[in-house]
Amino acid sequence: MTRSAMNPVAFLTRRRGGKGWHWTDVVTFGWLALSLVMIFGPALWLLLSSFKTPAQLAEFPPTILPYAAQTATVETKTGPKALPLYTVELPDGSSAVMAELNRVGIMANMVRPEAPDDPVKVNINARKPLREVAFATDNYTTPLKQFDFARYLRNSVFVTTMATIITLITNSMAAFALSKYEFRGRNGVMMVIVATLMIPLSVNLVPLYSVVSSLGLMNNLWGVILPTVATPTGVFMLRQYMLTIPDELIEAARMDNASEWQIYWRIVLPLTAPALAVLAIFSVVWRWNDFLWPLIVLSRKELFTLQVGLNTYAGELNVQWQFILAMTVVSIIPVLIVFVFLQRFITAGIAGTGLK
Amino acid sequence: MTMQGEAPAGAGNPAPQQAPARRSIGAVLAAPVGLLAHLLDGPMRFWQRLAGRGGMIAFFLLPNMAVFALFVIVPLGINVAYSLSGGTQLFLPSRSFVGPENFARLLTCDNHLAPATCRDDLFWIAVWNTVRFVALQVVVLVAVAMTTALILNRSIRARGFWRAVFFFPVLLSPVVVGLIWKWIFQRQGLLNWLMVEMGLDPVNWLTDRTWAYVFSVGISVWAHAGFYALILLAGLQAIPRHIYEAAEMDRTSPARAFRRITLPLLWPNLLVVIVLALIRAVQVFDEVYVLTGGGPGTSTMYLTQYIYETGFASTLRNPGVAAAASLMMGGVLVVLTLAQIALTRWRDRQ
Numbered sequence: 001m002t003r004s005a006m007n008p009v010a011f012l013t014r015r016r017g018g019k020g021w022h023w024t025d026v027v028t029f030g031w032l033a034l035s036l037v038m039i040f041g042p043a044l045w046l047l048l049s050s051f052k053t054p055a056q057l058a059e060f061p062p063t064i065l066p067y068a069a070q071t072a073t074v075e076t077k078t079g080p081k082a083l084p085l086y087t088v089e090l091p092d093g094s095s096a097v098m099a100e101l102n103r104v105g106i107m108a109n110m111v112r113p114e115a116p117d118d119p120v121k122v123n124i125n126a127r128k129p130l131r132e133v134a135f136a137t138d139n140y141t142t143p144l145k146q147f148d149f150a151r152y153l154r155n156s157v158f159v160t161t162m163a164t165i166i167t168l169i170t171n172s173m174a175a176f177a178l179s180k181y182e183f184r185g186r187n188g189v190m191m192v193i194v195a196t197l198m199i200p201l202s203v204n205l206v207p208l209y210s211v212v213s214s215l216g217l218m219n220n221l222w223g224v225i226l227p228t229v230a231t232p233t234g235v236f237m238l239r240q241y242m243l244t245i246p247d248e249l250i251e252a253a254r255m256d257n258a259s260e261w262q263i264y265w266r267i268v269l270p271l272t273a274p275a276l277a278v279l280a281i282f283s284v285v286w287r288w289n290d291f292l293w294p295l296i297v298l299s300r301k302e303l304f305t306l307q308v309g310l311n312t313y314a315g316e317l318n319v320q321w322q323f324i325l326a327m328t329v330v331s332i333i334p335v336l337i338v339f340v341f342l343q344r345f346i347t348a349g350i351a352g353t354g355l356k
Numbered sequence: 357m358t359m360q361g362e363a364p365a366g367a368g369n370p371a372p373q374q375a376p377a378r379r380s381i382g383a384v385l386a387a388p389v390g391l392l393a394h395l396l397d398g399p400m401r402f403w404q405r406l407a408g409r410g411g412m413i414a415f416f417l418l419p420n421m422a423v424f425a426l427f428v429i430v431p432l433g434i435n436v437a438y439s440l441s442g443g444t445q446l447f448l449p450s451r452s453f454v455g456p457e458n459f460a461r462l463l464t465c466d467n468h469l470a471p472a473t474c475r476d477d478l479f480w481i482a483v484w485n486t487v488r489f490v491a492l493q494v495v496v497l498v499a500v501a502m503t504t505a506l507i508l509n510r511s512i513r514a515r516g517f518w519r520a521v522f523f524f525p526v527l528l529s530p531v532v533v534g535l536i537w538k539w540i541f542q543r544q545g546l547l548n549w550l551m552v553e554m555g556l557d558p559v560n561w562l563t564d565r566t567w568a569y570v571f572s573v574g575i576s577v578w579a580h581a582g583f584y585a586l587i588l589l590a591g592l593q594a595i596p597r598h599i600y601e602a603a604e605m606d607r608t609s610p611a612r613a614f615r616r617i618t619l620p621l622l623w624p625n626l627l628v629v630i631v632l633a634l635i636r637a638v639q640v641f642d643e644v645y646v647l648t649g650g651g652p653g654t655s656t657m658y659l660t661q662y663i664y665e666t667g668f669a670s671t672l673r674n675p676g677v678a679a680a681a682s683l684m685m686g687g688v689l690v691v692l693t694l695a696q697i698a699l700t701r702w703r704d705r706q
Contacts, residue, residue, distance in 0.1 A: 024610050028507050032518060035504070038578070039524055042536045045546055049539060060544040061552060169389075174420035177413050189417065196428045198693040202639045202660040203686035206667040206678045207434035208427060210446045230423035260412040261400030265393040289529030291642045292660075296668060307531040311646055314535055321539070328535050335527045343520050343527070 043332075050325035051135040057321050068134035072113040074099050085130040086110065088122050097130060098122070139326035149327050151302055152309035156288060156331075159224050159305055164283040166229040168276055174230075175238035175272075176264050180250060197232040201293055209296055223297040224305070228287060234279045241275035242268060281342050288334055306331045438679035446675055458680035479681060481654050482662035485569075489658055490637040493573045497633050498626070500581040505588035506618070519589070522582035533579045534646025538562070541571060541647075562648055565655040572644040572656045579643055580636065584629050591625030592618070624703035631696040635689060659685050 049057065051066040071082040083099035088110060090096060098110040101119055108127070109119045143149040178186060201208070208227060209218075217223030245268060253263050269276070291307045298304055304312065310331060314324050404412050434448065439458050441451035466473035471480035504522055508515060525533065540546045541561040548558035561567045595618065603613045619626075641660035644650075650657035650665075657665075659681070667678035
């Protein structure tokens with residue numbers, strides 16, 4: 001059977017080997033469809049909501065797309081004015097598009113935009129606002145301009161970049177020492193690294209605070225960066241990778257009078273590039289998303305990272321959801337870039353060797 | 357230090373492959389680093405002559421180990437000191453030694469199942485909340501991840517695309533996860549719209565104790581299932597195809613093939629995933645804190661939030677009690693992590 005000869009239904013429902021549908025195919029199809037809706041549905045809803053005006057966000061039931069009231073410029077006695085348009089049910093049963101001049105109680109004075117001198121009194125229940133799809137981009141520009149979100153964005157970028165660079169340098173140096181040298185105490189060092197894996201932030205929260213504050217790094221972005229840079233995961237990952245680099249290369253370099261430092265950055269580091277790339281991606285995502293530790297270190301508003309800023313504004317008494325939603329979308333952008341362009345490195349990394 | 361959301365030991369080991377020959381973004385970004393490294397060539401050679409190869413090893417290890425020492429090992433010692441001393445001071449010398457008093461305060465109960473009878477009722481509320489959370493979350497998480505992995509392991513079209521779809525929530529920050537769902541669960545949110553459309557009454561989801569608990573589990577499964585699905589998928593793909601083909605020849609039903617082939621061969625991976633999920637679930641905080649703030653009341657307040665609030669936020673700030681609680685949680689995590697390491701070794705020998 002050729003593809004062109006198939007009708008669409010047969011094409012969509014065909015199964016390998018043409019044996020018809022088995023219950024496992026139904027489950028597969030159902031699970032994938034449900035997952036697609038459950039995973040992207042909420043994200044899409046966030047995106048659409050972020051373009052709605054506050055009035056629209058307060059509407060229930062909500063609309064799917066963001067709308068704004070349509071207006072028309074009407075010549076009034078005081079000059080031309082942009083007035084909101086409505087579809088009005090007229091007493092004679094017909095309907096017309098009219099603009100509202102003013103409203104008294106439940107009655108509104110309305111005119112046809114083309115005949116501004118002929119107002120009609122209309123009950124507000126007999127009319128419906130005329131709306132068009134419109135994106136409230138103010139939601140994005142206002143918090144970036146008038147609130148501190150541009151600053152939060154800068155802080156987050158700074159923390160993420162610095163932490164990632166330092167992570168790559170320190171982790172690769174340690175991994176190099178642990179993979180390419182035999183020395184006394186190597187197992188001891190490995191044990192310490194395993195041990196640090198067992199002590200997550202939530203266990204060390206209070207004393208870490210006192211260490212960082214006695215270093216004078218409270219309310220300092222470096223106080224957010226430094227405690228995170230020595231990731232045991234990163235050291236393990238890079239060491240594992242460096243172990244696959246043949247020692248003959250290094251011996252040959254020593255013959256050529258290369259210093260250990262040169263062996264590290266001229267030979268081993270370039271060969272470790274794929275693993276460094278994976279660690280860089282991980283690090284960017286971890287540091288961009290960090291929440292609890294920045295929440296503790298940073299109490300001055302101008303130092304907040306995006307995550308802390310979002311949580312603070314969302315926790316206020318009068319939550320300005322239109323801004324929160326828009327800034328949430330902004331905070332997803334770098335992650336989305338990683339997702340679109342780089343996720344295959346991560347998923348291939350996890351799926352390729354799993355937890356070895 | 358393992359930050360929230362960090363991958364576990366060795367996850368994401370990249371398969372060895374040749375570095376691309378063409379000039380990539382990485383190469384461009386690495387250029388300034390290369391220049392700096394080049395400038396250090398001279399001093400480094402000098403240092404090597406002075407300290408020998410051993411000195412170079414120490415130099416390579418120093419930055420990483422210094423950070424570990426300063427921000428993990430030293431704090432751990434301070435944590436023990438805090439847990440054995442009283443008062444609200446953070447400055448150690450001004451705290452008074454109280455011995456195991458903080459532990460006693462946390463552990464003294466007439467009936468451990470009824471937090472109201474405990475000296476620190478909030479701690480036991482948090483403990484039982486966490487137990488309830490972990491019990492449901494790990495089961496649902498592993499079930500969802502397993503189903504997803506099994507389905508992605510079938511010969512479906514565009515598997516790479518689907519793998520990416522399930523990975524998307526894993527990359528989102530906990531704050532974003534919390535906010536996305538808070539917006540959906542709010543009184544005039546998407547979920548209530550669906551309720552009204554189906555002819556049901558809207559519910560105030562996040563002020564209902566049961567729903568808040570269910571959704572705290574739900575969003576953390578939503579955020580993490582993709583990660584575990586990928587690990588399980590790797591395990592599934594390691595099972596030789598020909599075993600299934602032989603089973604198909606013998607007209608084995610898929611359910612039977614799952615029970616007799618997939619489950620026994622995947623079991624080592626599954627155990628590792630379960631322990632890993634347990635470790636993460638015990639520490640649950642960020643996304644739930646953003647979604648519910650621990651509420652309504654204290655019904656979704658979990659252990660990490662208890663530690664955070666006792667240590668920092670609450671008006672009854674008590675670092676000693678927070679330290680004691682975090683050390684006890686740490687004890688549980690150490691046991692779980694050792695189990696995970698042992699299991700990983702055992703699996704890799706299989």
